[in-house]
Amino acid sequence: MYEIRLHSRGGQGGVTAAKMLALAAIREGKFATACPFYGAERRGAPVVSYIRIDDAPIKVYSQIRQPDLVIVLDMSVMETVDVLQGIREDGRVLINSPHPVDMQGHPTYHVDLTGIALSLNLVIAGSPILNTPLMGALAKMGYVTFDSVKGAIEETFSDDRNVEAAQLAYEELER
Amino acid sequence: MLTIATGNKAVADAVKDAVPAIVAAYPITPQTEIVEQIANYVASGQLASKYIPVESEHSAMAACIGASATGARAFTATSSHGLVYMCEMLHWAVGARLPIVMANANRALGPGWNIWAEHTDSLSMRDTGWLQVYVGSVQEAYDATLMAFRIAEHNDVLLPVMVNLDGFALTHITQSLETVDPGDFIPPMHLPHAIDTGRPAGYGTLTAPGDYYRFRWDIERSMRNAVSVIEETQDEFGKRFGRTYGMTEEYRCADAEVVVVAMGTLGKEVEIAVDILRGQGVKAGSMRLRWFRPFPDLDLAGKEVVVIDRDYSFGFGGIVAHAIASKYDVPIFSVIAGLGGQEVTYDDIAGFVRDRRPGDEYWFGVDA
Amino acid sequence: MANIPQEEYIFKTTSACAGCSSSLCLRHILKAAGPDSVLVVPACCTSVIQGIYPNTAFNIPVYNVAFAAAAAVASGMSTALRAAGRKTNVICYAGDGGTVDIGIQALSGALERGTDFLYICYDNEAYSNTGMQRSGGTPLGAATTTTPGGKTEGKKDLDLIVEAHDPPYMATACSAYPIDLYKKVEKALSIEGPTFIHILAPCPPGWRYPADKTVEMGKLAVRTGMWILYEREHGQLSISGPSKNAMRKPLPIEEYLEKQGRFKNIDQRSITVLQQQVERHMARIAREAEGIC
Known part of the structure; x- marks a missing residue:
């Protein structure tokens, strides 16, 4: 079972990203759950979402304590949140950043999701859409195939630019 | 679909x-x-x-x-x-x-x-x-x-x-x-x-x-x-x-010596704890109570029971634990856990079973 | 004279008190409504008047419901009946407690949602069914079992509250004027959407007057201006005949108060306040009827 923890801010699409990843996994015949951790958060506050992917039905409902992968959609949450908390020794990190970031020696991938969204003018209510390009990066990292990512995006959004954004992130992801 | x-x-x-x-x-x-x-x-x-x-x-x-x-x-x-x-x-x-x-x-x-x-x-x-x-x-x-x-x-x-x-x-x-x-x-x-x-x-x-x-x-x-x-x-x-349901959902209960009874999502998490306990040599099983009214007949004869209540009746006890105690003459360890969303993991549940004290009530997280 | 049907929907076997005006009103209401009607009744005198299981004195479906719930139950019932293509009249028949106090939220909600129903409040100005306790509908100075020295607050203005919801039809009525009531029920039921009738329903044991004086008590309420009969259809107010006459030269309210034991110990100051309120109310209704407001 892969356990993924996604850090974002309210309104950045982290919850939808988690659902799309679960959908992509389910389309491949796997089992998946996606769950935001709800507190009293409001728009703009740090939010955590959990995604589990497995070959067998998933019975866990408690929070993920030892993630295999930590995703950071907004690096500013790292000022107040220890995003690496509990990460497995070999756990990987994926960061929305144009530049490499040192995450205490953990294998860290970066891609400029914000830049990709802005380059395609994928903006809703003034915020760049980060979740669809994120799907491309996750496909590149091997959690799901690009085909199922494409399918999940198309089931969720009608605008073709979302798949294009995923394609760009797939190509631009760097370690 | x-x-x-x-x-x-x-x-x-x-x-x-x-x-x-x-x-x-x-x-x-x-x-x-x-x-x-x-x-x-x-x-x-x-x-x-x-x-x-x-x-x-x-x-x-x-x-x-x-x-x-x-x-x-x-x-x-x-x-x-x-x-x-x-x-x-x-x-x-x-x-x-x-x-x-x-x-x-x-x-x-x-x-x-x-x-x-x-x-x-x-x-x-x-x-x-x-x-x-x-x-x-x-x-x-x-x-x-x-x-x-x-x-x-x-x-x-x-x-x-x-x-x-x-x-x-x-x-x-x-x-x-x-x-x-x-x-x-x-x-x-x-x-x-x-x-x-x-x-x-x-x-x-x-x-x-x-x-x-x-x-x-x-x-x-x-x-x-x-x-x-x-x-x-x-x-x-x-x-x-193609999907079958019973009054309860039982998991590895048949040969279990200790059965964990819970409801809702905690009842699913119990199944993982059962696998962990089995790996440690504890013959545990899970009986997730699906129907509470009407209250089903439970096959608990000869088993120890750990009940996890995500509820409480003040001045009395866990509501599920006492429902079972009133119907079945079995040793019960009553655990009160998960109130108001309190985080309870499968490791915690395995711990409840390992450290069970039949006849007692235990409030998870409370030092008493 | 209105052509009032001979059919009876309330039999003479009710367990109403002698001189009960609310059961008299209901008799005329149901004649106006006809057999394709359902009565929704929250806890009130009518819960008891209809009789004890397995008997009923009402020859119409009566759905008894919890105290606070009448208008909401009617909402569900009316919506379901209309969805099934049925025109059945859904009529709430509730006392003042079930309307101005515990039931006001459900009533407000049902009015606001545009529920197609008729809500009738029969107002005997106290919790009569439980033995005459003060309600929001009890007038200033009236003694009840919970205001033994007389109520120190005024009567809640239910009609202003209902009016604020702008229903297509609302009216006041009084048990002493059954034909006026009959016509108003007929009209209310002919109009789609939420309609409302507020009936003053004198109560011999509660108001402490002899049981044979119920009609007289209702007439005095109207002649003194303590109760004004009117209807407001799509925002247009018209004063009903008996009140039109009464308002030309209303009797002093003492003529109404002194015949009721509940006002036995009312003080002069309260009488003055009541008289002033009556005059203000008459003036306001008259202005609205003339289109000045």
Whole structure:
């Protein structure tokens, strides 16, 4: 079972990203759950979402304590949140950043999701859409195939630019 | 059709597939998404129900009662404070013998304000005469809601059914969901005592001590009938749609020496703890209680029992633990855990079993 | 004279008190409504008047419901019946306690939602069914079992509250004027949407007057201006005949008060306040009827 923890801010699409990843996994015949951790958060506050992917039905409902992968959609949450908390020794990190970031020696991938969204003018209510390009990066990292990512995006959004954004992130992801 | 959905969406989809004539509801976290989704289905023409946007939960149940009394299928959803606010009308729906279906997102009661999972809301309504089922997955939320209509409306039952799903833990989690075309699995509702202006009658008139108890007994008789109606409905559901359910869901129970009883999502998490314990040489099993009313017959003979109550009856104890203690002469270790969304992991549960003290009560997280 | 049907929907076997005006009103209401009607009754005198299971004195479906729930139950019932293509009249028949106090939220909600029903409040100005306790509908100075020295607050203005919801039809009525009531029920039921009638229903044991004086008490209420009969259809107010006459030269309210034991110990100051309120109310209704407001 892969356990993924996604850090974002309210309104950045982290919850939808988690659902799309679960959908992509389910389309491949796997089992998946996606769950935001709800507190009293409001728009703009740090939010955590959990995604589990497995070959067998998933019975866990408690929070993920030892993630295999930590995703950071907004690096500013790292000022107040220890995003690496509990990460497995070999756990990987994926960061929305144009530049490499040192995450205490953990294998860290970066891609400029914000830049990709802005380059395609994928903006809703003034915020760049980060979740669809994120799907491309996750496909590149091997959690799901690009085909199922494409399918999940198309089931969720009608605008073709979302798949294009995923394609760009797939190509631009760097370690 | 295989898709993904939250627990709330699954309930709304089951309602869409059961097509009640009336949905009357009032929003409350963490149930709101159910009624929003239903309102959207109605507004977009995908569901031919009338949506009554009532001004309170008391009125939500009252409106369901008024609609159901005419022989119309009625649904509502609520949670926590909303449920206890409609308490009076929960009793009324039972006495009036109306097969209303309601989803309850189990949530703790204030103060302090707490929007997370707990079962005290619905368990404090256990004596109203509503049938109560507690579900453990998104798929089960859909299946149980669909079945609830058939069970409630069965003429041997004619009692309302409450489908309980854990607030946030289940209402907001996304999992896979396979919806079905119910076809004639849910026959048209036929209420024998529906209001008929051609046959005027008084409903709920003043009833003297010499008669009242007969109506109460009739409710109990129907509650007893409900067990076989539930089993028959669940069997038929399994035959038609391939997913089978029992009064309980048992996991590695047959040869278990210690059985963990819990409800809702915690009951699913118990199964992982059982695997861990088995790996450590503890012969554990899980018995997830699905139906709480009517209370099922449990096969606990010769076993030790660890009950996890996500609820409490002050001055008495865990409600599930005491329900079991009153029916079965077995050693019980009563654990109170998960109140108001308190985080409980499978490792914690395995710990409860390893450190069990039959006869004792243990409040998880409290040093006492 | 209105052509009032001979059919009876209330039989002479009710357990109403002698001189009960609310059951008299209901007799005329149901004649106006006809057999394709359902009565929704919250806890009130009518819960008891209809009789004890397995008997009923009412030859019409009666749905008894919890105290606070009448208008909401009617909402569900009306919506379900209309969805099934049925025109059945859904009529709430509720006392003042079930309307101005515990039931006001459900009433407000049902009015706001545009429920197609008729809500009738028969106002006997106290919790009569439980033995005459003060309600929001009890007038200033009236003694009840919970205001033994006389109520120190005024009567809640239910009609202003209902008016604020802008229903297509609302009216006041009084048991002493059954034909006026009959016509108003007929009109209310002919109009789609939420309609409302507020009936003053004198109560011999509660108001403490002899049972044979019920009609007289209602007439005095109207002649003194303590109760004004009017109807408001799509916002247009018209004063009903008996009040039109009464308002030309109203009797002093003492003529109404002194015949009721509940006002036995009312003080002069309260009488003055009541008289001023009556005059203000008459003036306001008259202005509205003339289109000046």
